[in-house]
Amino acid sequence: MPGVPASDLPAAELLRAWPSMARRLRALHEIPAGECPFARPLSAMFDRAADVVARGAVNPEFLDPDQQDVPPPLLLARLRADLTHRLAQEAQDRVVCHGDACLPNFLVDPQSLQCTGLIDVGRLGTADRYVDLSLLLGNARESWRDATDARAAHALLFAQLGIDAPDDGRLDFYLRLDPLTWG
Numbered sequence: 001m002p003g004v005p006a007s008d009l010p011a012a013e014l015l016r017a018w019p020s021m022a023r024r025l026r027a028l029h030e031i032p033a034g035e036c037p038f039a040r041p042l043s044a045m046f047d048r049a050a051d052v053v054a055r056g057a058v059n060p061e062f063l064d065p066d067q068q069d070v071p072p073p074l075l076l077a078r079l080r081a082d083l084t085h086r087l088a089q090e091a092q093d094r095v096v097c098h099g100d101a102c103l104p105n106f107l108v109d110p111q112s113l114q115c116t117g118l119i120d121v122g123r124l125g126t127a128d129r130y131v132d133l134s135l136l137l138g139n140a141r142e143s144w145r146d147a148t149d150a151r152a153a154h155a156l157l158f159a160q161l162g163i164d165a166p167d168d169g170r171l172d173f174y175l176r177l178d179p180l181t182w183g
Contacts, residue, residue: 003107003116011145014103017113018153021106022160024115025132029095029161033126036096040125042087049076049180057183064176072180079177086173090128099123101132102139130167133157134174 006014006021052058058072067075098105098118105120137154144150158166 001107001117001119003109005104006106006108006115007103007139007143009108009110009113009143011143011149013110013113014140014143015149015152015156017108017115018156019160020113020115021108021136022157024106024118025098025101025136026161028098028118029129029132031096033094033096036124036126038125040097040099040123040127040131041094042083042090042128045127045131045177045181046079046083049079049177052180052183055183058180059182062179062182064179067176067179075176076180079173079180082169082173086128086170089130089167089170093128093130094126095129097123097125097127097129097132099125099127099131101136103136103143128170128174129161130170131174131178133161133166134171135178137171138175138178 006017009017053072053076056072058075060068063075098121100120100123101118105118107116107119108114109116137157140153141150144153154166158164
């Protein structure tokens with residue numbers, strides 16, 4: 001597949017490529033979930049996180065800096081308190097998700113700055129669309145030059161997806177769950 005990882009682009013170019021990346025993600029999310037043979041439900045993600053935490057296998061480098069000094073069982077307990085609500089949301093908004101929608105997995109033509117495709121689909125399956133949205137925004141936040149770029153990227157992403165009122169609590173939940181699932 002042609003292109004370079006979006007993570008290799010300077011901030012200004014990444015921001016110009018961002019709408020086409022959002023459209024690519026939207027196209028994936030528009031595949032009928034019933035046609036996808038793979039599932040990655042929140043219940044399984046949470047069970048995976050519980051296993052990783054129980055084995056003491058959480059990689060602190062994957063955690064946000066504000067979480068790195070918090071014991072992983074406490075991080076998991078905080079997420080568990082919100083689990084029932086998030087399960088209900090997922091039941092209403094299940095789509096085909098990439099599952100690891102971070103910048104290195106979006107390929108972009110460096111000349112046109114158009115997204116040419118997605119790679120590394122090992123975590124692909126039906127799930128809450130906010131799994132992908134949280135990872136994309138969370139992974140990109142260190143790429144931006146300033147808060148203005150970050151706000152623009154956030155607005156562009158949700159505009160391209162047709163989401164008028166993004167759920168920041170849902171974004172935060174999945175962004176905090178994901179690092180507990182890699183171990």
